[in-house]
Amino acid sequence: MATIVWFKDISKRDIGFAGGKAANLGELLRANLPVPNGFVVTANTYDKFLDEAGIRDQVNNLLKNLNVEDTDKLNSASKTIKSVIINSEISSQIAKEIATAYDKLSSGTIRIAGASFESGEFVAVRSSATAEDLPDASFAGQQRTLLNVKGKSELLNAVKECWASLYEPRAIFYRTQKGFEHEKVSMSVVVQKMVDSYKSGVLFTIDPTTNDLNKIAIEAAWGLGEAVVSGEITPDYYVIDKRTGKLVLKKISEKPFMYTRDLEKGRTKKVNLSQEIAKKQVLTDDELFMLAKFGKRIEDHYAWPQDIEWGIEDGQIFILQTRPVTTIKSVESQMPATLVMKRAATQAAEDIEEILETETGIPNIEVATVEAEHEDIESILEKEVATPEVSETLPEFEETILEIEKAEESPKEETLPAGAIVKGFGASPGKSAGRVKIISNLEELSKIQKGDI
Template structure:
């Protein structure tokens, strides 16, 4: 769909010509050209038939007020020796037909963030072979969330699952707002070999009925309490083992929990394991 959008608006030649003008020894040049490319993409219209397809698929998730996450996924993302995680945008609690179309286009534009362009150049990726997909998934109003590594990327230990957990949405961890609880667990026995329970002062939650997110203080009685129960921890380790077995390689997974139910949000390869 991204490629069709670019072709419909005649954007490919413009993008490649602008990329060729970047002086990569100058941060100002990179930032300026990247911003110009993104602005041209965002200001270009989504063809009516394409917009209707997006709205039709959105309606299959729920009614027109169903909040969703609009998540970018580069088609070259997270190869065995390269990680593009965090370089494109994700938008949470997006509500309504117009905003879903709007934020899909903003995800497309984020393919040309300055840091993404620079990283691709450093890794010798051909810009003419780069594209982007966008995932629209039902939003989970997480009471607890975090990430888990099916093997330990710090010690290169393939027998250890690493869990990071915080209250509220996982955005608090990803954006560095909070230091999460950190657990190292033997994936074969379930034994917790290392446990650090942090003081978690801030959490991210839904802003209001119109969508968006906000930061709020964590209730006093939860700040120094473990986020995960034993049962939730065991569920996550079991899922980590299943996912690693399925992909046949260590994975970096985002998860959320609502009323004890674990939801898996995304999985990508760990690119730093030796």
């Protein structure tokens, strides 16, 4: 197996060597969606690195019979394994192949707000585990992502950090709980052109808190997406009804800071925002329409609700990654035995049924094909996307939006309740009660006892 594989050469069926994240990026690129170009350092390369560095047995022995319920022992094993990997040398052959691919990806000089930087592209380096982003398991956020990496030396170090992050405490714990054997899970690394987003966020093609299949939920903030996915700020929140194409809910939050690229150092930095910008709505009408359109296209392509990360640079939307929504299984009882959907004439119903049964674990799915009685979501959104602000709409949408504003009620607006610190999509929808304990990092996890929150 090759050390390097480009996005254009992989699809969602290549998780075994590309990992879940990379396989999905290749799939999206093949579907003509706006994905930044990049390549994958394959999982086989990680395995080769372990053998060439002579550290495989050391890693496996540290994990053998590890009691993941013992937080101190879990943290200790994780720290030792990560140190072993980061302090090991990548062989000259592997390093050369990664460097050659990086040269090919780079455009020589990169323009950032009028400034030029020589020698290499700014890239995002993301982990892509072979047990990641599967329909029945979500490993989101468990491994490393490094932004604004530049230069071959930095890139090689970033690759090792991604490899090492396969052994973060919560990743070890989660794999154990899910029954994945550590020695059979490998790690590929995505190296992708960096999108210097001035707007970014996440999009769910289902309401992630209620599992409402008829809603598209979008969160948005200024700058890079790090502040949104880490939960550091409360982003703007929009809900679009798939059946009508209407914007039915809008929550505009105060977003006091953003992450962006340092123009002098090329690193990611935190920038405080003025009150005017912090309270301003992030997305325009046209951006909402395009994001919803992309979300629907991706959901239709996978035939399953998706969790999508996106960014906007110089007015262009980029899809940064997608993964299946795994909490959908919790409402299987609410799902119809027969799914009614519109399909392409060339796509057989039995093919869709097989894909859905494989990816969801729900047996005996039947797909009934019906003629569409209404316009598809793309047409509806283009004509009827509602907005409380019409100052930043495309000319061809302007007349339609103004007509709707006269005929329809404005979308419901909500503000944060007094005393709320941060708000966003629930990581684990539901209700619970117990003593609240606050920890500053995972090394303090042992303070949490049974019944604590």
